[in-house]
Amino acid sequence: KNQVEQSPQSLIILEGKNCTLQCNYTVSPFSNLRWYKQDTGRGPVSLTIMTFSENTKSNGRYTATLDADTKQSSLHITASQLSDSASYICVVRPNSGAGSYQLTFGKGTKLSVIP
């Protein structure tokens, strides 16, 4: 069964500090992994997308890493801001095929940045 596990479930950090969120997945075969930011009551917004052959990708203060051998990904946030407070969801898409529309969502990490 395809699964995506995220840790920690929640995290509180001081403004200006860095943090790293983790994602482990069992989706196979694997097409791509995406990190989304979701504010409460709003739709997910894509931060990064990584395919099987990519190890790291940055988007401003967000840097995602991927180890396809161990099926692990991380999202590193640098110099956090109050506006980074949100849920961060790891989403994995299976490889092309009949089920490729069926994304597997993690439960998310709820990040709170406090002044």
Place this chain on the structure above:
Amino acid sequence: DTEVTQTPKHLVMGMTNKKSLKCEQHMGHRAMYWYKQKAKKPPELMFVYSYEKLSINESVPSRFSPECPNSSLLNLHLHALQPEDSALYLCASSSGQGAKTQYFGPGTRLLVL
């Protein structure tokens, strides 16, 4: 334009009401999706439309009725809902049903009284 729009942003309805949620995209995408998301849970896929035809129905109760009038619009008609149907309803689109990226709308927050 890489935006998926949804209206209304918020909706409160009684169990006997009939209402509709609307979703629109102008990216030329041929696949559109409805998801339901309860608080603190990941989104759950409800329906997939591919080339304006219903492709996937994830065993959703008939009180939810999707409609795709054209390639840019996706509606979700609601009738005789239950309080447990209260949730955030997300629309998404992609270039094709198996495309790499699904773009999400901001969602409609629905409360059923």
